[in-house]
Amino acid sequence: MATVEEAIRTTRDEDFLHALTMFLDIYGTEEAPPMNTAKAAAGLSYFALCLALVQKKFKPAIDLCRRAIELEFYNGDHYANLARIYLAAGNRKKALETLEQGLKIAPDQDYLLTVRQLVGVRAKPAVPFLDRSHPINVSLGQSRHAKKIADEERKKR
Known part of the structure:
Protein backbone atom coordinates (compact mmCIF):
# COMPACT_ATOMS: atom_id res chain seq x y z
CA MET A 1 0.00 0.00 0.00
CA ALA A 2 1.38 3.39 -1.02
CA THR A 3 1.68 6.28 1.38
CA VAL A 4 0.63 9.87 0.84
CA GLU A 5 4.30 10.91 0.78
CA GLU A 6 5.08 8.41 -1.99
CA ALA A 7 2.09 9.61 -4.02
CA ILE A 8 3.20 13.24 -3.60
CA ARG A 9 6.74 12.33 -4.68
CA THR A 10 5.34 10.55 -7.76
CA THR A 11 3.25 13.62 -8.58
CA ARG A 12 6.31 15.87 -8.27
CA ASP A 13 8.08 13.53 -10.71
CA GLU A 14 5.16 14.28 -13.06
CA ASP A 15 4.00 10.67 -13.30
CA PHE A 16 0.43 11.84 -12.81
CA LEU A 17 -1.39 8.65 -13.84
CA HIS A 18 0.61 6.48 -11.44
CA ALA A 19 0.23 9.07 -8.68
CA LEU A 20 -3.53 9.23 -9.25
CA THR A 21 -3.86 5.46 -8.87
CA MET A 22 -1.82 5.69 -5.66
CA PHE A 23 -4.06 8.45 -4.30
CA LEU A 24 -7.20 6.52 -5.25
CA ASP A 25 -5.83 3.50 -3.38
CA ILE A 26 -5.10 5.66 -0.33
CA TYR A 27 -8.31 7.65 -0.21
CA GLY A 28 -10.45 4.71 -1.27
CA THR A 29 -9.57 2.75 1.88
CA GLU A 30 -10.54 2.96 5.53
CA GLU A 31 -6.99 4.02 6.42
CA ALA A 32 -7.47 7.32 4.60
CA PRO A 33 -6.01 10.24 6.56
CA PRO A 34 -8.49 12.56 8.25
CA MET A 35 -9.40 15.43 5.96
CA ASN A 36 -8.84 18.16 8.53
CA THR A 37 -5.11 17.97 9.24
CA ALA A 38 -2.12 19.70 7.69
CA LYS A 39 -0.74 16.32 6.59
CA ALA A 40 -3.97 15.61 4.74
CA ALA A 41 -3.80 19.04 3.07
CA ALA A 42 -0.66 18.15 1.10
CA GLY A 43 -2.23 14.90 -0.06
CA LEU A 44 -5.45 16.63 -1.07
CA SER A 45 -3.60 19.29 -3.03
CA TYR A 46 -1.52 16.85 -5.07
CA PHE A 47 -4.46 14.45 -5.46
CA ALA A 48 -6.45 17.37 -6.90
CA LEU A 49 -3.67 18.16 -9.38
CA CYS A 50 -3.58 14.54 -10.59
CA LEU A 51 -7.37 14.42 -10.82
CA ALA A 52 -7.40 17.53 -13.01
CA LEU A 53 -4.50 16.60 -15.27
CA VAL A 54 -5.40 12.94 -15.80
CA GLN A 55 -9.20 12.73 -15.58
CA LYS A 56 -9.99 16.37 -16.45
CA LYS A 57 -12.29 16.61 -13.41
CA PHE A 58 -11.64 20.29 -12.82
CA LYS A 59 -14.50 21.23 -10.46
CA PRO A 60 -13.78 18.51 -7.86
CA ALA A 61 -10.05 19.18 -8.23
CA ILE A 62 -10.52 22.90 -7.58
CA ASP A 63 -12.69 22.12 -4.54
CA LEU A 64 -10.09 19.71 -3.12
CA CYS A 65 -7.27 22.18 -3.64
CA ARG A 66 -9.23 25.00 -2.01
CA ARG A 67 -9.89 22.68 0.94
CA ALA A 68 -6.13 22.08 1.19
CA ILE A 69 -5.53 25.85 1.21
CA GLU A 70 -8.11 26.25 4.00
CA LEU A 71 -6.28 23.62 6.05
CA GLU A 72 -2.76 24.89 5.33
CA PHE A 73 -2.98 28.42 3.90
CA TYR A 74 0.74 29.12 4.41
CA ASN A 75 1.91 26.32 2.05
CA GLY A 76 2.78 27.72 -1.37
CA ASP A 77 2.53 24.28 -3.01
CA HIS A 78 -1.25 24.34 -2.67
CA TYR A 79 -1.49 27.68 -4.49
CA ALA A 80 0.84 26.44 -7.24
CA ASN A 81 -1.21 23.25 -7.65
CA LEU A 82 -4.45 25.23 -7.79
CA ALA A 83 -2.93 27.54 -10.41
CA ARG A 84 -1.89 24.53 -12.51
CA ILE A 85 -5.43 23.17 -12.23
CA TYR A 86 -6.85 26.50 -13.41
CA LEU A 87 -4.38 26.50 -16.32
CA ALA A 88 -5.40 22.98 -17.31
CA ALA A 89 -9.04 24.10 -17.16
CA GLY A 90 -8.21 27.03 -19.46
CA ASN A 91 -8.68 29.76 -16.87
CA ARG A 92 -5.42 31.72 -17.08
CA LYS A 93 -6.81 34.73 -15.22
CA LYS A 94 -7.74 32.66 -12.14
CA ALA A 95 -4.36 30.92 -12.34
CA LEU A 96 -2.55 34.27 -12.20
CA GLU A 97 -4.74 35.50 -9.32
CA THR A 98 -4.00 32.32 -7.38
CA LEU A 99 -0.26 32.63 -8.01
CA GLU A 100 -0.24 36.27 -6.87
CA GLN A 101 -2.14 35.31 -3.72
CA GLY A 102 0.32 32.49 -3.04
CA LEU A 103 3.35 34.70 -3.66
CA LYS A 104 2.06 37.19 -1.06
CA ILE A 105 2.11 34.41 1.52
CA ALA A 106 5.23 32.54 0.37
CA PRO A 107 7.28 34.89 -1.85
CA ASP A 108 10.42 32.72 -1.92
CA LYS A 124 1.65 45.35 -22.79
CA PRO A 125 -0.45 46.13 -25.86
CA ALA A 126 1.49 47.88 -28.63
CA VAL A 127 -1.00 50.75 -28.63
CA PRO A 128 -1.98 51.08 -24.95
CA PHE A 129 -5.05 53.29 -25.40
CA LEU A 130 -6.67 50.67 -27.66
CA ASP A 131 -8.20 47.46 -26.38
CA ARG A 132 -5.93 44.39 -26.41
CA SER A 133 -8.28 42.69 -28.90
CA HIS A 134 -8.33 45.66 -31.30
CA PRO A 135 -7.10 44.54 -34.77
CA ILE A 136 -4.21 47.05 -34.70
CA ASN A 137 -2.95 45.70 -31.36
CA VAL A 138 -3.42 42.12 -32.52
CA SER A 139 -1.49 42.72 -35.74
CA LEU A 140 1.33 44.66 -34.07
CA GLY A 141 1.54 42.06 -31.30
CA GLN A 142 1.86 39.24 -33.81
CA SER A 143 4.57 41.17 -35.65
CA ARG A 144 6.43 41.85 -32.41
CA HIS A 145 6.24 38.18 -31.47
CA ALA A 146 7.47 37.05 -34.91
CA LYS A 147 10.40 39.47 -34.65
CA LYS A 148 11.24 38.18 -31.17
CA ILE A 149 11.31 34.59 -32.41
CA ALA A 150 13.44 35.55 -35.44
CA ASP A 151 15.92 37.35 -33.17
CA GLU A 152 16.16 34.29 -30.90
CA GLU A 153 16.80 32.07 -33.92
CA ARG A 154 19.60 34.39 -35.08
CA LYS A 155 21.23 34.28 -31.65
CA LYS A 156 21.23 30.47 -31.70
CA ARG A 157 23.26 30.41 -34.92
Missing part, protein backbone atom coordinates in the same frame (compact mmCIF):
# COMPACT_ATOMS: atom_id res chain seq x y z
CA GLN A 109 8.76 29.37 -2.54
CA ASP A 110 10.51 27.71 -5.52
CA TYR A 111 7.53 25.71 -6.82
CA LEU A 112 5.33 28.83 -6.88
CA LEU A 113 8.00 30.80 -8.72
CA THR A 114 8.47 27.97 -11.23
CA VAL A 115 4.74 27.80 -11.99
CA ARG A 116 4.64 31.61 -12.23
CA GLN A 117 7.42 31.50 -14.81
CA LEU A 118 5.58 28.72 -16.67
CA VAL A 119 2.45 30.88 -16.91
CA GLY A 120 4.44 33.88 -18.11
CA VAL A 121 3.44 37.51 -18.23
CA ARG A 122 1.65 39.12 -21.13
CA ALA A 123 3.36 41.98 -22.87
